[in-house]
Amino acid sequence: MSSVFGSARTTSGFGGLTQTSSAGTVQDMANDPTLANPPEDSVSDICFSPQAEFLSVASWDKKVRIYEVSPQGQSRGVALYDHQAPVLSTHWSLDGTKVASGGCDNAVRVFDMQSQQAQQVGQHESSVRCVRFVAAGPSDTPILASAGWDKKLHYWDLRTPNPVSTIALPERAYSMDTSKQLxxxxxxxxxxxxxxxxxxxxxxxxxxxxxxxxxxxxxxWPAGDGFAVGSIEGRCGIQYVDDTQAKNKNFSFKCHRQTPNPSKNEVDIYAVNAISFHPQEGTFCTAGADGSLTFWDKDSRHRLKGYPQLGCTIPATAFNRDGSIFAYAQSYDWSKGHSYNNKDIPHTVRFHQTKAEEVKAKPKRR
Known part of the structure; x- marks a missing residue:
């Protein structure tokens, strides 16, 4: 397609139990299409439009690129806009007409798909780590939320230059997400x-x-009553907001741990970099600094399918609007510092057509 950009075994326990699951292979993912004309530096974030088959890609090369993606995973660049420093987050508006981004230039920017123009709509006192479009207030007014390393959460009305509301955070923002009213x-x-x-x-x-x-x-997750959290210590936690549900349903499990030499009983532990929920099934995938992917069903506490290390760390993942395509970035995640960022590491995104065995929720037990 033409472009505007130019020419080992995984150790995991779910809820304290070892679950049987379908094991994938590197060969299963070998034919996943690769992003056309990818970024020139590490991919930091990716996001699909909720209304059409478009993907935004934020990168350390100070750019946000927008691609059209076919059902088969073929892609072509359709737009590009700049920040003045590495971009850390990207997100689509609920109506699919705009792309927001935030980065190390302390700026919140929005790109309009119709006018093909970008503008700065907000400013933090330090790097902007996360941006999310939300529907807020009694009338579900569309606003943009941004959270940064300045320990601030700002809400922006795109028609005014100043935040319409601000919440002081207890510490620097590392991650942010939304679903329904949460x-x-x-x-x-x-x-x-x-x-x-x-x-x-x-x-x-x-x-x-x-x-x-x-x-x-x-x-x-899609129901909007809770969230999954991943840590640098190869663990994922399922947490409900309601106290009653939390008491009965909260749990955590190990993931993204490798045993390079089982005879020595040693385990290498990797950060959980990304967690993406299927928009219809509510199942989810975790991706890690070990370069592996695993699909899970939180309600049945079951590991649906796991894939081994794919040769490169995975910093970001996303499902498209109907969950038929799972996108995963292959790029350096900076987990080992600057000295490990070499020219042989790719900066790309691959597209995997999802299968029922990966994303279909298990029938609930009676």
């Missing part, structure tokens, strides 16, 4: 803030991550 912000020191978007200016509940080590990612 907005969750995860910060340093394992703080998690849950916000009911019917009253976006107030924090509904302040939680502590169920995991004992630094939070890497938080992701809300």
């Amino acid at each position: 907005l969750v912000v995860a910060t340093a020191e394992r703080h998690i803030l849950a916000i009911n978007l019917s009253n976006p200016g107030a924090v509904a509940k302040t939680l502590q991550s169920s995991l004992k080590f630094q939070t890497r990612v938080v992701s809300c």
